[in-house]
Amino acid sequence: MGLTYQSTGKLATREIFNVPASIRQPVVALAGNPNTGKSTVFNALTGLRQHTGNWPGKTVLQAKGSYIHDGRKYTLVDLPGTYSLLANSVEEEVARDFICFARPDATVTVVDATCLERNLNLVLQVMEITDKVIVCVNLIDEARRKNIRIDSDKLSERLGVPVVTTAARSGEGLSRLLDVISDVVFGRVQPKPRLVRYTPEVEEAIARLEPGIRALVGGEINARWVALRLLDGDIKLGHSLEIFCNRREPVRAAREVLV
Amino acid sequence: MSTRTILGDLMEEAKNIVGPRQDQVRDSVVKSIFQAAENIAGEVVSCSSPGRANWDRKIDNIITSPVWGFPSMFGLLAVVFWVTLSGANVPSAILAEGLFWIEDRLTDLFAALHAPAWLHGFLVLGVYRSLAWVVSVMLPPMAIFFPLFTLLEDSGYLPRVAFNLDRFFKKAGAHGKQALTMSMGFGCNAAGVVACRIIESPRERLIATLTNNFVPCNGRFPTLIALATIFVGGSVAVFPGSAMATLAVAGLVVFGIAVTLLVSWVLSRTLLRGEPSSFTLEMPPYRKPQVGRVIVRSVLDRTMFVLARAAVVAAPAGGFIWLLANARIGGTSALAIIAGWLDPLAGCMGLDGFILLAFILGLPANEIVLPILIMGYVCGGAMTELNSLADLRQLLVDRHGWTWLTALCTMLFSLCHWPCGTTLLTIYKEQRNWRWTVAAALIPTAVGVVVCMVVNNLVRTLDWV
Amino acid sequence: MAGKTTLNNLPSGSFALVTEVLAEGLIRRRLLDLGLVPGTRVEVVRRSPAGDPTAFNIRGAIIALRKEVAGQVLVSPLGDEAAG
Ligand SMILES: Nc1nc2c(ncn2[C@@H]2O[C@H](COP(=O)(O)OP(=O)(O)OP(=O)(O)O)[C@@H](O)[C@H]2O)c(=O)[nH]1
Numbered sequence: 191m192g193l194t195y196q197s198t199g200k201l202a203t204r205e206i207f208n209v210p211a212s213i214r215q216p217v218v219a220l221a222g223n224p225n226t227g228k229s230t231v232f233n234a235l236t237g238l239r240q241h242t243g244n245w246p247g248k249t250v251l252q253a254k255g256s257y258i259h260d261g262r263k264y265t266l267v268d269l270p271g272t273y274s275l276l277a278n279s280v281e282e283e284v285a286r287d288f289i290c291f292a293r294p295d296a297t298v299t300v301v302d303a304t305c306l307e308r309n310l311n312l313v314l315q316v317m318e319i320t321d322k323v324i325v326c327v328n329l330i331d332e333a334r335r336k337n338i339r340i341d342s343d344k345l346s347e348r349l350g351v352p353v354v355t356t357a358a359r360s361g362e363g364l365s366r367l368l369d370v371i372s373d374v375v376f377g378r379v380q381p382k383p384r385l386v387r388y389t390p391e392v393e394e395a396i397a398r399l400e401p402g403i404r405a406l407v408g409g410e411i412n413a414r415w416v417a418l419r420l421l422d423g424d425i426k427l428g429h430s431l432e433i434f435c436n437r438r439e440p441v442r443a444a445r446e447v448l449v
Numbered sequence: 450m451s452t453r454t455i456l457g458d459l460m461e462e463a464k465n466i467v468g469p470r471q472d473q474v475r476d477s478v479v480k481s482i483f484q485a486a487e488n489i490a491g492e493v494v495s496c497s498s499p500g501r502a503n504w505d506r507k508i509d510n511i512i513t514s515p516v517w518g519f520p521s522m523f524g525l526l527a528v529v530f531w532v533t534l535s536g537a538n539v540p541s542a543i544l545a546e547g548l549f550w551i552e553d554r555l556t557d558l559f560a561a562l563h564a565p566a567w568l569h570g571f572l573v574l575g576v577y578r579s580l581a582w583v584v585s586v587m588l589p590p591m592a593i594f595f596p597l598f599t600l601l602e603d604s605g606y607l608p609r610v611a612f613n614l615d616r617f618f619k620k621a622g623a624h625g626k627q628a629l630t631m632s633m634g635f636g637c638n639a640a641g642v643v644a645c646r647i648i649e650s651p652r653e654r655l656i657a658t659l660t661n662n663f664v665p666c667n668g669r670f671p672t673l674i675a676l677a678t679i680f681v682g683g684s685v686a687v688f689p690g691s692a693m694a695t696l697a698v699a700g701l702v703v704f705g706i707a708v709t710l711l712v713s714w715v716l717s718r719t720l721l722r723g724e725p726s727s728f729t730l731e732m733p734p735y736r737k738p739q740v741g742r743v744i745v746r747s748v749l750d751r752t753m754f755v756l757a758r759a760a761v762v763a764a765p766a767g768g769f770i771w772l773l774a775n776a777r778i779g780g781t782s783a784l785a786i787i788a789g790w791l792d793p794l795a796g797c798m799g800l801d802g803f804i805l806l807a808f809i810l811g812l813p814a815n816e817i818v819l820p821i822l823i824m825g826y827v828c829g830g831a832m833t834e835l836n837s838l839a840d841l842r843q844l845l846v847d848r849h850g851w852t853w854l855t856a857l858c859t860m861l862f863s864l865c866h867w868p869c870g871t872t873l874l875t876i877y878k879e880q881r882n883w884r885w886t887v888a889a890a891l892i893p894t895a896v897g898v899v900v901c902m903v904v905n906n907l908v909r910t911l912d913w914v
Numbered sequence: 915m916a917g918k919t920t921l922n923n924l925p926s927g928s929f930a931l932v933t934e935v936l937a938e939g940l941i942r943r944r945l946l947d948l949g950l951v952p953g954t955r956v957e958v959v960r961r962s963p964a965g966d967p968t969a970f971n972i973r974g975a976i977i978a979l980r981k982e983v984a985g986q987v988l989v990s991p992l993g994d995e996a997a998g
């Protein structure tokens with residue numbers, strides 16, 4: 191059957207995020223802390239001219255572009271920079287909802303090599319939402335100048351996801367990034383994120399909520415993460431989830447007819 | 450069971466599990482994540498010479514110092530204006546020379562083709578000439594200022610401005626990041642309005658939106674520069690005249706900032722009452738901008754932008770003005786009649802009817818205000834040769850009786866009047882509320898009218914002109 | 915251990931360990947997201963020329979906080995030698 195449930199569900203929800211459902215090409219999202227070079231990476235890959243600037247918060251509107259790699263076209267989405275995905279602000283909500291509900295085929299998390307620690311905070315949160323994560327350690331030229339060295343193999347091993355180091359402004363490492371993105375998108379590489387383990391109380395609470403959530407959202411949205419968000423009293427996510435599930439309903443019905 | 454009820458149940462259950470310890474759960478989750486990040490970073494990052502000289506701090510020691518912080522800010526602003534002002538002079542003259550030479554050739558061409566006078570008038574004296582004015586007077590300052598500004602933006606200077614000025618914004622009940630949105634406003638007020646999204650609190654975002662127009666955008670800036678050069682700098686951009694003109698422009702900008710703070714203060718005590726929200730601002734490391742690339746790119750971008758706007762807005766406006774100036778009603782041109790209607794109000798504000806009309810017709814884009822004014826003055830009279838600032842001075846002073854007070858009031862009204870159409874549209878799109886959009890037009894206009902009236906009457910009573 | 919104080923009371927150039935975030939609601943969330951969790955070492959970098967806000971080095975980033983906000987973070991000051 192051509193109309194698979196998986197793909198239609200995905201395409202239908204992407205429409206909410208201005209990614210037309212007709213787009214059958216892979217969608218790649220750029221997430222990351224503010225001012226880590228997301229727009230610079232975006233421009234380098236798409237050849238577009240999103241505004242960049244050396245201050246956090248330059249990008250406030252989500253931008254979309256495309257590029258061709260190995261004869262295939264990809265859609266690239268530049269998300270606003272955020273410190274976390276706990277949805278305290280509009281940008282955080284935009285970024286989070288995009289990663290969660292538009293379910294990009296890969297999410298590249300751009301981090302600042304000169305302050306990796308604070309950037310990993312976001313990476314760990316992104317990995318909770320989706321498996322298909324690539325970490326792009328950008329500004330590596332600046333890190334070098336400051337004599338900061340990063341063992342990217344070890345980082346990749348510790349996180350369980352591919353890591354690429356880049357200097358987006360000069361284009362260093364970008365072709366490798368493109369290769370890794372396509373590997374992840376087409377499943378040649380399957381990231382296995384090593385998630386943060388919380389305190390026993392929190393883990394126990396998650397375990398209690400998870401089955402109910404899984405029954406509701408199916409395998410498309412990470413139930414562990416939703417459980418965590420609900421425990422955090424995240425009402426906004428509840429609303430987004432409701433929209434998501436309702437949008438999916440007709441698709442599910444359609445599938446039942448087809449099967 | 451519907452999705453809503455299942456979700457509701459799940460949220461209820463989550464609430465029960467957490468009980469009253471909501472904050473503790475959040476704390477523990479965040480702490481675990483940071484702990485993990487710390488552990489991983491500890492394993493993979495190595496820093497071989499931690500004690501290396503920290504340039505960022507040395508620069509900040511000056512730029513944010515109690516002694517040098519504010520003078521250096523004003524100094525940098527002045528340098529940027531000065532470079533713009535004196536750098537724009539030569540290209541401006543060359544462009545004017547070239548474009549008006551072409552105008553003469555076009556006139557020859559129309560004559561050779563025996564085209565009717567009205568066609569020549571409309572197309573050449575109306576449409577083409579206003580295009581030529583926009584390109585020669587407005588483009589050079591824009592194409593110089595914008596790259597300079599982009600260099601500052603890329604270096605990481607802007608957040609320091611916000612850091613220095615936050616205290617004043619706090620006192621005004623506004624957000625420190627408003628300084629960043631104002632900085633964006635220098636490039637374009639519409640961009641400044643969009644940038645207001647970085648302010649999370651809706652109240653403070655609205656304050657920043659409503660006051661963004663008190664920053665002279667790239668489209669108004671050349672008007673200020675041209676008038677300052679003519680009336681303060683002695684119409685040539687050479688030292689010391691250029692320095693005086695620079696100070697005049699910088700003074701106006703500082704005045705605009707003061708008005709912004711004052712209006713923000715009033716708003717946060719009247720229409721938009723509320724407490725200043727929390728404010729966190731990250732100050733990124735300084736970065737060396739890619740100078741060559743920034744300059745080439747932003748000069749090209751700006752040029753394309755101005756040319757496109759000129760084609761879309763200035764050309765039709767020029768044609769329209771020509772029609773108004775040449776449509777005779779009982780022996781007087783329609784333009785003069787309308788200007789006559791506006792004269793009483795304009796007179797109180799230290800302007801004249803033509804100036805006010807130029808501002809009104811300039812609603813679509815501020816770049817065309819000065820060109821429209823020139824067109825209005827020129828179309829009526831017999832003046833043909835007008836291709837330098839010195840000629841412009843002659844037109845304004847000798848033929849239309851401008852004094853320095855007229856120039857000052859025009860500059861003040863340029864700084865404080867309704868935002869351009871694009872900006873208003875953007876405000877509407879961002880706020881989704883036409884009342885605030887109207888307020889965004891009324892507030893600066895009211896301020897401008899009052900300021901101009903006060904200045905005009907004060908100067909006249911004191912007999913300074 | 916030295917007496918407890920709040921972040922806004924420390925002089926420029928001093929270091930401290932975060933012991934507790936007193937703020938509630940959104941501000942609390944913001945501060946946590948910036949990495950101000952208990953146990954974090956913070957450096958007071960500089961004050962704005964106007965006296966407020968103050969810039970802090972929090973986990974490698976320079977972040978400016980107004981004194982009302984910084985006043986809601988309990989810290990225990992570290993001696994200079996402990997600053998490393
Ligand atoms: N030296 C160096 N600078 C870079 C690199 N990548 C980006 N930059 C600079 O870093 C600054 C921030 O880049 P942006 O691309 O605007 O960052 P962003 O992540 O989109 O920022 P937000 O939109 O604010 O979230 C700009 O001044 C860039 O020129 C790099 O690899 N090396």
Ligand SMILES: [Mg+2]
Pocket residue numbers: 228229230241242248249271
């Ligand atoms: Mg960006």
